[in-house]
Amino acid sequence: MRHVLLVMAAMGCAQPALASEPLRVLTTIGMLADMASAIGGDCVQVEALMGPGSDPHLYTPRASDVQRLDRAEVILYLAPELEAQMTRALDAMRTRKPVLGVLATTYAPGDLLDDDGQPDPHVWMDAALWAQAIPQVTAFLGDARPDCAAGMDTRAAAYATRLTALDDWVRDAIATIPEAARMLVTAHDAFNYFARAYGIEASEAVAGISTEAEASIADIREVAAFVIRNAVPAVFVETTINPRTIEALVAEVRALGGAVEIGGALHSDAMGEPGSVAGDYIGMIWSNTATITAALGGDLPPLPEALADWAALRNIAP
Ligand SMILES: [Zn+2]
Structure with missing residues (x-):
């Protein structure tokens, strides 16, 4: 009996040790x-x-x-x-x-x-x-x-x-952008849900939902026409995509007599470096929103209380 108890005790010890890995x-x-x-x-x-x-x-x-x-x-x-x-x-x-x-x-x-x-x-x-x-x-x-x-x-x-x-905060931030400028032009079509959820009036991308097919000259011309037609003030490169697509778009817009700037780099399909502001999910979305809002003429609202700990960790004013 004593032997059995010891065996059971040994098994009992082994299990939590495994489970705590x-x-x-x-x-x-x-x-x-x-x-x-x-x-x-x-x-x-x-x-x-x-x-x-x-x-x-x-x-x-x-x-x-x-x-x-x-x-x-x-x-x-x-x-x-x-x-x-x-x-x-x-x-x-x-x-x-x-x-x-x-x-x-x-x-x-x-x-x-x-x-x-x-x-x-x-x-x-x-x-x-x-x-x-x-x-x-x-x-x-x-x-x-x-x-x-x-x-x-x-x-x-x-x-x-x-x-x-x-x-809630992203929606409030995008709402500060003048209505006519709420347009998002990016390298690939990753922002449909962002646009739908946060009140971006129109989003256009040079490449499709996947980046597997390269953008063509015709794609660049079509998006350039959109930029000029809508007087889009800024377009965005993406951290996972070669910036030359968007540089070609900007050159095309200017060649056609339009004016547009590169508004910054968005984290479309990957977060930033660990420890950087965009190094976690909240920071990725915060960073995209901050970049878009600033480039399109809005003002960032204060961060909500629920994100105060995150903001302190990243040295961002709440
Ligand atoms: Zn993508």
């Missing part, structure tokens, strides 16, 4: 890593395959990525419509460990079509739409670490509160 989470894009870290807290150790400046539409797994996929306990990705070159590597993992495709498990397929009926994966551009993925990600991480599930629920609720505050 942080869950090794691997995500494709940084925005998912941010969500998993915010929800998982100390229960997770999160890594993203794609860093700042990586274009998820074009990203192809390297040899070292296969090892990282192997080492992970669970994997999060967005959708084949985004990480198009990752599909085979992710499918190979699916038989061996939990792999969550966040887009397909969160949204109804018909909800994610642009005006031309193309599926658009850029859901992180609308903070409220992005927050809809929180319950899926929380349940997925909680299933892998049931002893952490209660803490994850609490942190998930706090993260959702911050994203709701961010969503």
Whole structure:
């Protein structure tokens, strides 16, 4: 009997020790890593395959990525419509460990079509739409670490509160731009949800929803005509895309007698360097909003109380 008790005690000891090891989470894009870290807290150790400046539409797994996929306990990705070159590597993992495709498990397929009926994966551009993925990600991480599930629920609720505050603030910021200037011209078509959610009257892009097809001269001419017709004051480069597309657009507008500036660089498909203002999801959206608002003639409103901690961390005046 004594022997049995000792064995049971030994088993009882071994289990919490195993469970307290942080869950090794691997995500494709940084925005998912941010969500998993915010929800998982100390229960997770999160890594993203794609860093700042990586274009998820074009990203192809390297040899070292296969090892990282192997080492992970669970994997999060967005959708084949985004990480198009990752599909085979992710499918190979699916038989061996939990792999969550966040887009397909969160949204109804018909909800994610642009005006031309193309599926658009850029859901992180609308903070409220992005927050809809929180319950899926929380349940997925909680299933892998049931002893952490209660803490994850609490942190998930706090993260959702911050994203709701961010969503309200972005809408208020864009509303300060003079109505006629609420037009967003970018290198690729990543801002449909941003435009729809935050009152941008029209958005135009030189390249399509994916960056896999290169923009043509005809695309540049068409967008240049839009810029001139609407007297758009500024257009934007993107951190994951070669700036030469937008430079060619600006040259074309000027050649046609129009005036336009480059309004700055937007973080369309990747967050910024770790530790920089745009190095987390809230900062990515804050930074895009600040850049767009300043270039199109608006004024940033004060940040809400729910983002005060974030602002202090990033040295931003609330
Ligand atoms: Zn994109």
